């Protein structure tokens with residue numbers, strides 16, 4: 420009974436949202452003239468700017484080097500094998516044909532670099548969100564130049580994260596499958612557990628039943644596990660000659676029955692389009708397959724708003740150049756400047772309506788617009804003390820009530836608060852309670868959340884500031900960011916002896932780098948400070964798209980392929 424009432428309430432809510440969108444052209448947000456943040460770089464901070472700039476430039480160099488490494492995929496020989504012998508397009512060329520433009524949001528491009536089992540460029544699979552006929556879609560595209568597109572543990576993690584983003588933001592998924600299945604030497608880390616290989620297929624079914632469209636293109640081999648992605652998709656396109664789907668390939672057939680069979684005969688596009696019915700569209704070549712896919716996307720029942728252009732025209736650029744963010748990206752905690760300086764370089768017209776400006780000043784909260792989208796901003800401006808956390812808790816709930824997305828700018832203190840006196844113990848207990856309250860508010864807020872780590876991501880403060888465990892829709896790092904329990908050089912209260920401290924500091928130095936984090940997929944990617952506004956604008960557009968899907972109301976739909 421309770422469930423029925425809840426469903427009815429949910430439906431009423433979704434109807435009202437839809438009602439809003441269908442008449443949105445005639446409506447407009449109340450006019451706002453938030454105060455302008457006057458935050459020029461001051462000569463008095465020159466040494467901080469210079470230090471940060473030097474560090475940003477070194478980080479940028481690493482960023483470019485890794486980008487180049489990733490661009491090469493599996494290396495020259497593998498690229499030649501892929502394009503010349505196998506006659507297939509490279510994954511980025513495929514995306515060029517599939518997407519409207521190259522202005523897509525690539526997710527975790529550095530995932531897979533620097534892992535104990537080696538460097539796996541792009542984790543063997545590109546993921547991201549791009550527009551197809553104007554509609555934002557998640558894409559998951561194997562790079563077969565990386566060990567035949569086989570799935571390493573990090574590949575599975577990357578695919579699952581892309582699917583999670585699709586679920587959270589209700590984005591259609593397009594899979595470009597070209598994979599030899601599991602990377603067998605690491606099978607124990609891919610196969611058995613809940614969030615491993617099988618979860619990809621589970622998610623596909625669940626998303627489909629939630630009316631989040633699932634479309635796939637077979638543009639290479641789909642062996643073993645890879646075979647389920649197209650078979651379970653709602654609609655599948657398969658490319659003649661280069662696409663194959665089978666659980667065991669010709670060598671397995673030969674070993675089992677002695678029979679010699681070609682991949683094409685065993686599981687080519689003709690067989691699956693004409694005999695098995697595993698796929699729905701036969702494409703004579705790759706280009707045709709992406710044309711089909713684009714047409715499939717235009718059959719999804721979305722009605723996109725026409726007012727986007729108008730909204731864009733009204734956008735105000737910040738008063739300060741985004742390049743100045745490079746001097747504000749702290750090389751370490753002591754080099755952090757007032758977070759309002761960062762805000763003023765990110766938000767429309769540098770306008771910011773601050774909330775509780777005089778209370779709990781180590782946290783800045785307030786409203787702003789980013790590329791026309793209203794957001795509630797929560798930015799660290801020192802340690803997250805008792806009053807600051809109370810204020811954070813209040814503000815997060817306020818945004819939740821008003822249905823305004825939250826943007827966290829995270830730069831947490833480097834070490835845990837010490838307890839050296841009774842007064843301090845009392846202060847710490849109060850802080851603990853306030854942190855708990857803010858964490859609850861963040862965890863329970865049902866509005867979209869985006870987190871950008873602009874400096875430190877350490878300890879419990881990072882949870883309250885919507886760290887990875889608190890499920891932000893997107894989480895990005897600046898290249899200077901540091902991610903660790905405590906920051907390097909701040910572990911003295913945790914370990915007694917010098918040699919152990921030296922070892923720990925060395926490990927912290929290495930393991931807290933933004934690139935170490937991104938290699939392991941603890942985030943959705945490292946973004947450059949000067950690109951942050953653009954990335955955030957895109958994320959907010961993407962998050963909003965679900966409002967425009969028609970026909971979400973039916974109960975779970977039935978299985979499509981039998």
Ligand code: COA
Nearest residue numbers: 505566567569598599600601602603604640642643644668
């Ligand atoms: N596990 C581990 N390594 C694999 C692999 C797998 N499942 N499949 C391919 N590789 C490796 C190859 O050993 C080769 O490594 P190398 O570059 O170091 O020599 C590389 O991936 C590319 O494979 P190759 O066969 O040379 O390329 P190809 O383009 O001719 O064929 C495949 C690619 C995927 C079609 C083919 O390798 C294949 O059929 N693999 C077996 C698939 C399979 O049976 N998977 C079962 C998983 S449960």
